Amino acid sequence: MVTVLGLMEKRVCRPTLSIPLLAILNRSGASSSSKSRAKMLSLETISQYFYMPMAQAAEEMNVSVTTLKKRCRELRIKRWPNRKLNSLKNLEKSIQDSGKNEEELELLEKERKLVEEVPDLQLEEKTKRLRQAYLYKAQSSSRSKTASA
Known part of the structure; x- marks a missing residue:
């Protein structure tokens, strides 16, 4: 404590902020x-x-x-859109493996490109039916074969 003209005065030591501490105090949280x-x-x-x-x-x-x-x-x-695009890619592969319809492959390729451009795009009904026919039914039939074996 220091006395000046008979009055008591407290000195408060305040630490200076260093640059790393200022970065921590940044409200946005990002540099x-x-x-x-x-x-x-x-x-x-x-x-x-x-x-x-x-x-x-x-x-x-x-x-x-x-x-x-x-x-x-x-x-x-x-x-x-990771899961949606991978699903379309797997569907294309399963249709190619079955060797059935070129129209379906063209439709899927167009739809995949559209999803790449507009990720929130809903799949068409025809594509949803194809997924159900090729992917989900194939998975369930392979599961039933392994369960019976």
């Missing part, structure tokens, strides 16, 4: 470099990673999953 990386993520860039799970895609793009989700919301992508 400026990750923000700039997120803004660089265009729909074309992100769409290259649609066939991967979201966590793996974020790792490949060197951003966090949260940053990728935020950027997807900004680009109006409500749901990551």
Whole structure:
């Protein structure tokens, strides 16, 4: 304590904030470099990673999953299309293996390209029926064969 003209005065020591502590106190939670990386993520860039799970895609793009989700919301992508695209790819493969219909393959290829461009696109009824016919029934018949063996 220091006395000045008979008055008592307390000196309070306040630590100065260092740069790392300021980064912690940043309200947005993201550094400026990750923000700039997120803004660089265009729909074309992100769409290259649609066939991967979201966590793996974020790792490949060197951003966090949260940053990728935020950027997807900004680009109006409500749901990551990984499972839908993989389902269409597996359906194409099973139709090719059966060697049945070229029209169905063309339809699936067009639909897959549309989903790559507009990830929130709903599948057509014909595609849903094809999935049911080729994938789900084939899976259930293979399960019943292994259960009876």
